[in-house]
Every structure is written in C-alpha cells, then in structure tokens.
Amino acid sequence: MKDKEMGEIVCTDCGYVLARNLVDSRPEWRAFDTEQRKKRTRVGAPMTFTIHDKGLSTMIDWHDKDIYGKRLSPGQKAQIYRLRKWQRRIRVSDATERNLAFALSKISKMGNALNLPKHVLEGASLIYRRAIKERIIRGRTLEGVVAGAVYVACREAKLTRTLGEVARASEVNKKEVGRNYRFLVNKLGYHIPPLKPGQYVTKFSNQLTMQGMVEEIAHKTLETAKEARLTSGRAPTGIAAAASYIASVLTGERKTQREIAEIAQVTEVTIRNRYKELVEELNFIITL
DNA sequence: AAGACGAAAGTGGTTGA
DNA sequence: TCAACAACTTTCGTCTT
Numbered sequence: 370m371k372d373k374e375m376g377e378i379v380c381t382d383c384g385y386v387l388a389r390n391l392v393d394s395r396p397e398w399r400a401f402d403t404e405q406r407k408k409r410t411r412v413g414a415p416m417t418f419t420i421h422d423k424g425l426s427t428m429i430d431w432h433d434k435d436i437y438g439k440r441l442s443p444g445q446k447a448q449i450y451r452l453r454k455w456q457r458r459i460r461v462s463d464a465t466e467r468n469l470a471f472a473l474s475k476i477s478k479m480g481n482a483l484n485l486p487k488h489v490l491e492g493a494s495l496i497y498r499r500a501i502k503e504r505i506i507r508g509r510t511l512e513g514v515v516a517g518a519v520y521v522a523c524r525e526a527k528l529t530r531t532l533g534e535v536a537r538a539s540e541v542n543k544k545e546v547g548r549n550y551r552f553l554v555n556k557l558g559y560h561i562p563p564l565k566p567g568q569y570v571t572k573f574s575n576q577l578t579m580q581g582m583v584e585e586i587a588h589k590t591l592e593t594a595k596e597a598r599l600t601s602g603r604a605p606t607g608i609a610a611a612a613s614y615i616a617s618v619l620t621g622e623r624k625t626q627r628e629i630a631e632i633a634q635v636t637e638v639t640i641r642n643r644y645k646e647l648v649e650e651l652n653f654i655i656t657l
Numbered sequence: 658a659a660g661a662c663g664a665a666a667g668t669g670g671t672t673g674a
Numbered sequence: 675t676c677a678a679c680a681a682c683t684t685t686c687g688t689c690t691t
Contacts, residue, residue, distance in 0.1 A: 544669075551670090603681075625660065636683055641662065 465501065468511065472497050475515045475539075482538035483530055485523070492522035496553060505556045509549065512540045517549025524550075524561045529572045531606060533634035566591050566600060569609035569633070576632045577624055579617060587616035590647060597650040603643065607635045611643030 441449065473494055480490040496518040500506050506514050516539035523530040532550075536543040554561060567588055574584035590612040594600055600608055610633035617624040626637040633640070 547669090607682080626662095627660080637661085638663085638684080639682060642682085645662095 479538045489522045489526045493519045513545045513549045516546045517553045520550045531634045566605040566609040573613045583616045583620050587612040607639045610640045
C-alpha cells in the first residue's frame with residue numbers, strides 16, 4: 370500500500386516498508402471545480418495536434434557534425450542516419466497515438482453528457498479507429514469526426530439521440546455532425562436504417578412527463594400516419610413530435626408546440642405541418 | 658400577453674439528366 | 675457536374691384564447 374504522506378510503500382499485512390523517500394506525484398495545489406483545474410494544471414495534452422510537438426521536442430539535425438563542429442567519422446555518420454530514421458518513425462506514431470488518445474477522451478466525455486451506455490462508447494471508439502485506419506480524417510476536424518462517430522454509434526445501437534443532442538454534447542454544430550455522420554457512413558460502409566418515429570415518441574413522452582395514456586395515443590396516431598403514407602421522406606422526429614402534440618391536445622394534457630419543439634429539436638412550423646397532415650387523416654374519432 | 662397559425666424566403670441534401 | 679426539388683428552418687405578421 371502506498372502512503373503518500375509518508376513517502377513510503379508499506380505492506381498492509383506485515384507493516385514492512387518496501388520503499389521510502391518516494392516522490393509525491395500529487396499536485397501541490399487543490400482544485401474545487403473544473404474551471405480551477407484547467408487553470409492550475411500545468412501539464413496535459415497540448416492545444417493543437419496539427420503540429421504535434423509545438424517545437425518542444427529535440428530533433429537530430431541534418432548536419433553531419435558534432436557539437437564542436439567537427440565532421441563525423443563514416444561509422445558515426447551511419448549511426449546518426451539510423452537514429453534520424455527512427456526518430457522520424459517514432460514521432461509519427463507518437464503523434465497519431467496522442468491524437469487517438471485525445472479523440473477517445475473526447476468520446477467518453479460526450480458519452481457522459483449524453484448518458485450513453487458503455488458499449489455504445491466502445492462502438493464510437495471503434496468507428497474512430499477505423500476512420501484513422503482508412504485515412505479518411507484528413508481535412509476534417511477531430512471534434513467533427515468524433516461527434517460523427519458518436520452519432521453513428523448511437524444510430525447503430527438504435528438509441529434515440531438526435532443530431533441536435535449530439536451536437537450540444539460536442540463542440541461542433543448540428544450541420545457538422547450531420548456532415549461527418551454521412552461521411553463516415555459512406556466511407557466505412559455502414560448500413561443504418563432510419564429510426565422509427567415510435568421510438569422518438571416514447572422518448573419525448575418521457576421528457577415531457579406525460580401520462581402513459583398520452584403516449585399510447587401518440588403511438589396510435591403514428592399507426593394511422595404510417596398507413597396514410599405520411600411517414601416516408603419526413604424526418605422521424607418531426608412526425609413523432611406532431612403525434613405527441615396531437616395526443617397531448619386530445620387528452621387535455623396540453624403542451625405548447627414550443628415545449629415539444631424544444632425537446633424534439635425541430636421547429637414549431639414543422640410540427641404544425643405534420644400536425645396538419647395528420648389531422649386530415651385522423652378525422653375519424655379516436656376513443657380509448 | 659402567450660400561443661397558434663401561416664406565408665415567404667433561405668438552407669443543405671438528394672436526385673435525375 | 676449541375677439544376678430542379680422536397681423537407682426543414684427562420685423570420686415575421688396576424689389571429690385566437
């Protein structure tokens with residue numbers, strides 16, 4: 370057992386001191402929130418990965434001279450050449466390695482914000498690794514690709530995370546997430562069926578804290594919508610939002626369009642449009 | 658005053674020549 | 675590769691409750 374105060378490693382069973390005079394690796398400052406931690410931490414990932422070393426690492430230069438300016442012997446020259454070669458190789462793998470580590474930490478951060486189960490995060494990581502392997506990230510921001518990968522993983526796992534939610538949890542906008550999502554799906558050959566509006570209805574109902582009956586009506590509404598072929602080509606979230614709205618009105622548990630639009634991440638106008646179409650089909654009475 | 662409604666113009670993506 | 679097109683958004687004025 371390590372005892373940082375005493376600087377010793379002590380066996381907890383017999384009390385034998387295995388090592389003493391250890392260096393305390395803990396910081397000498399304390400941070401009470403992430404804001405402070407950010408300010409006080411003096412080490413960590415560099416701000417940019419495009420220039421991997423930011424001039425911090427030592428390079429073997431190309432002059433075949435030693436520090437006194439004398440020319441090297443042929444034997445030394447060969448050795449230096451080999452060293453240079455290896456340094457080049459190590460540097461490259463080091464940079465991509467760090468890049469990957471950075472991306473993975475971003476993924477888990479997003480996972481926290483989105484409440485994603487672990488296997489989805491692993492899926493996202495795998496997707497990112499594949500993206501690196503296929504060399505298709507060039508020219509794209511790391512954040513964008515990460516967000517795209519997370520969204521792909523969600524869709525694969527049939528989770529009802531919307532583009533907007535993923536975008537909020539990342540550092541890029543909705544458009545970027547969508548672009549990267551499509552890009553990844555294309556390049557990595559994923560086949561992802563669109564989510565059913567019904568799944569969104571369930572989700573929205575929960576977020577709106579509606580009664581079970583309201584959700585039931587919303588699902589019924591969707592059924593008729595499907596039969597009327599109003600679902601094809603339309604955004605599932607929009608239809609689900611409209612169905613939820615209708616159900617809330619029907620049961621008297623009225624929610625405003627704005628409320629629903631807010632959590633469904635669509636506009637009120639879209640809800641209205643779907644809603645109008647649906648009501649035309651729903652002129653037969655729904656009773657429960 | 659808030660919510661619902663709808664027209665009009667703009668956006669980004671898909672499709673078909 | 676480009677233009678037409680459908681779905682969706684933004685904005686804003688009007689009507690309803």
